[in-house]
Amino acid sequence: MRVILERSNLLKSLGHVHRVVERRNTIPILSNVLLTTEGGNLEMKATDLDLEMTEAAPASIEQGGGTTVPAHLLYDIVRKLPDGAEVMLKTDDSGNSMSVVAGRSTFRLQCLPQTDFPELSAGQFSHTFSIQAEDLKLLINRTQFAISTEETRYYLNGIFLHTIEVGSKLMLRAVATDGHRLARAEIEAPSGSEGMPGIIIPRKTVGELQKLLDEPDVTVQVQLSDTKIRLQIGTVVLTSKLIDGTFPDYQRVIPTGNDKELVIDRQSFSAAVDRVSTVSTERGRAVKLSIGDGHVTLAVNNPDSGSATDELPASYEAEPIEVGFNARYLLDVAGQLSGNDARFLFADAGSPTLIQDTADERVLYVLMPMRV
Structure with missing residues (x-):
């Protein structure tokens, strides 16, 4: 095999396929990327036996063929070559090694035969x-x-x-x-x-x-x-x-009867959850929300280091409620919302809470409360 490619094309394709390859492998061939010539392209394939990725990069093919070389090593070499370089990949006559040549740089990599490379047979798609x-x-x-x-x-x-x-x-x-x-x-x-x-x-x-x-x-x-x-x-x-x-x-588990509605500014709420959870020893500590008419008070109490509270204005007209949530989960959900406001729908302190995106009806979240 003897092919010439633009570095940028080779790097882009390798950048995709090499990620499938696990860093540690007990089966040596799974550490390799399969390189084969196909039409006017160099096709690259990597697998971990559960996932397989293939990508083709345009190449000037002087001699067709195929081989497998260490995926992460080849990617690191190409990544460190200068921008705009032309890269030549050529296997020796024995097929045991492949040279990577770019300008005055030459690397020789050990090959394994392409016949050893596993195929993730797809079967029939319905x-x-x-x-x-x-x-x-x-x-x-x-x-x-x-x-x-x-x-x-x-x-x-x-x-x-x-x-x-x-x-x-x-x-x-x-x-x-x-x-x-x-x-x-x-x-x-x-x-x-x-x-x-x-x-x-x-x-x-x-x-x-x-x-x-x-x-x-x-x-x-x-x-x-x-x-x-x-x-x-x-x-x-x-x-x-x-x-x-x-x-x-x-x-x-998706509640249908939650009738206590809280609407609150999403960014202010995220920032407040982040602030009060600073005193907890871990992000998973519960944040207590005390929700009353027109406001929400957030509180975290950590016996080892102290406590924190924060108050935010909010739209809420139902009877007051106190409910606790995992701080990290609250931040994760708030980070997914695209609207300016977040809408929470509660039933009581022990039941699943519904969170809706005011700007996108296509998404919906459910959070289980924590005891606080």
Whole structure:
């Protein structure tokens, strides 16, 4: 193999695919990126056996072929080459090493045969549809913070994506929960998604998707089966296994009868939560909200270091209520809201609280209170 590429094109593509590769691998080939020539492109592929990413970069191909080289090492080399450099990648006759040549710099990397590189076989996809990158980004960005990191409840370690009828409309809905909070976002279901299976997209795949959905005008091609999802975003193809589990019936925890409404300035509220939680030993300490007519008092009490209170004006006309929340969870939810105000709907101090975005009806959050 002998190919020549612009450094910027090679760096951009490697920047995407190398992230899939784990830093520590017991299987040596999984540390490598597969390089193959395809038409007028150099195609790069990396996998961790659960997630596979492929991207093609335009190249001048003098001799076709393929090999695998250490992904992070190649990325670091290309990253440190000067801007505008032309990079030549060429394998020796034995196929055991590859040279990276740019100007007067030459690197030799150990290769492993491309025949050893595992293929994440996708099987048959039952559903195919297109979605705007902007819409997919909304579904992911507004819910991913609530994904559970508790490995024992593996079925919560991702975003649950499914279609659901709301009134006369079919919606594509994303839900994530860790048992303490729940995030839900929805858009009108794109054509082709009707009857799709409910799927759980793993946390790592969600993280990679977030980084790829930078350009809002791009159309993303989505292919689904019961066990895999494949997304094509421009020149990048992401194939991932899905979490094999049943997502809980989240509808049961979304309250419907909460009638005590609090409307408060979102930025002032975030800043106040951040201020009073300074005295707690950890961000997870409860913040007590004492809500009365026209105001909210925030209080944190830490027996080891002291206490803090802060008062904010707010719109509230129901009977006074005192309720406690995890400070970090409050800040996470407030950070997702796009409107100037946040709307809280309470039932009582021990029941789940509903939080709505005054500027976007497509998203909704539920927070479980804490004892204070």
